[in-house]
Amino acid sequence: MRAIELFAGAGGLGIGIGRAGFRPERIVEWEPNCQRTLLANRRARQCDTKGWPLDIESDVRDADFRAHEGKVELISGGPPCQPFSVGGRHRAHADRRDMFPEAVRAVREAKPRAFIFENVRGLTRERFSSYYEYIKLQMQYPELVAKGDEDWSAHLRRLERHHTGSRADPGLEYSLVAEVLNAADYGVPQKRHRVFFVGFRKDKAIEWSFPEATHSQDALLWDQAHGQYFERHAVSKRERWCNAERMKVRAERMTERPSALPWLTVRDALATLPDPERETAEGSKLSGHRFQPGAKSYPGHTGSPLDDAAKALKAGVHGVPGGENMLARADGSVRYFTVRESARLQTFPDSYRIEGVWSEAMRQLGNAVPVTLAERVARSVAVALETSASTKR
Structure with a gap:
């Protein structure tokens, strides 16, 4: 199954989705040292990076994903989390490092069957509650973009009205599930809490839930x-x-x-x-x-x-x-x-x-996603996609 990996970092999420059966066709990561890590392992033919592209794109804002429309099963990534991290400055939408809008744009252009995005648990804190809801609604309705004179709060209100209203043609829509997972509950030797956003194209009618803790x-x-x-x-x-x-x-x-x-x-x-x-x-x-x-x-x-x-x-x-x-x-x-x-x-x-x-x-x-946690989530998504495809056949 084909995938696009955004904000790849050191590669933890990418390794996990690879082990789950996805093959990244494009990898985007702007930070030079992370790029060196990804390329060094690919060139050394490290087994988990087999099939990864050797061309690592740098700035997601310059990337065009429209050529992938309907051709990829998954888009995944961890948009920079510093705007919401407990250790950061907590500027959220006012922080230029907030890359959630670019993640949503990639979904809008490529229209994958599913996406997996993750971030720090701090994003779910009460002080970010409105922006957290804004992020989720953008993921659910990626084609309902902000207008030129519309700030994020006004866009949120319009998304809320769209979400609660009756729609003859909702356009591109995703069924979204978001949950904070503790990596230790999935076999990682670390108490690491991350919020995962998993969405499936609503027209595919896929039933899914997060995997049970083990x-x-x-x-x-x-x-x-x-x-x-x-x-x-x-x-x-x-x-x-x-x-x-x-x-x-x-x-x-x-x-x-x-x-x-x-x-x-x-x-x-x-x-x-x-x-x-x-x-x-x-x-x-x-x-x-x-x-x-x-x-x-x-x-x-x-x-x-x-x-x-x-x-x-x-x-x-x-x-x-x-x-x-x-x-x-x-x-x-x-x-x-x-x-x-x-x-x-x-x-x-x-x-x-x-x-x-x-x-x-x-x-x-x-900053990395634990490989084992990424694999557990991605494998459950892969099973849902494969089951849906086989049922239709």
Whole structure:
């Protein structure tokens, strides 16, 4: 199935949709370091990038998608999220980095059977509620564009009237579902919340819902209290639960094992990686697995405990990641995650390179979509599209 990938970043969403059976015909990403990452992996014939175009387009505002009308199954991407990020300046529609209008234009011109867009959870905050609704209505009715003298709020009111009124010919219309997903609930060793927008062409009459969560924190706590988690990782009794006594109490109150799989932890994710502070021949062969000195813990930036899913990796306002991109050891000491460790927490394969110096590579990873989460959502969309096509045949 053919796809167009917008705002590709480091490639997490692209890898996920590729594993789900989509093949990107066009990739658009303006940031030079992200472009270098995408091209380096494609030229190295990294297995997940097989079939990706070697020509990475830069500015989505210069791209014309009309030649793809009716020829692609999916448009996907993560429009720049800084206007809505908790770590950003919260300017929303007033921020020039808001690329949602360009995402909607791509849908309007190519008319794909489906789209998948994602963004930070901050977009759903109350202060952005009107603009959040505006984004959703634009996605549902991409042909109802703003007029020359119409600001976004006036356009929103017109979209609302169109949405609630009777329409003999609604034009291009999409059935939209939006939901905040926690990556840890889908097998990612990181508590990362992202809002996903999934739409299907309404004339295709496709029924769909977000995939059910497969993992849970309660299942992890049960495994730690009653299962083999600590024994499997050879964790000493002194070290167990040292970071979260309240979690131990919660676990011991459980009377039966939860049906879900356990959340994956930092320890699970990094178990097979050598310690970056101890130079080894094995470690030197791994791309990006280099120790970065200077980590410090301070209020609000205390790092991720080994025996829990990691806190959400952050990109940093100026490209330098914050203190949450750290490992917090049982003895209270901290160190920065290496690029390779961070890539594992985002479920990128070890064969995938992230180009740039440490701070730049961490910025790319801090903005990325976890591969596993992207694959789970995209695979469910692919199944719905294939089922619809086979039913019609």
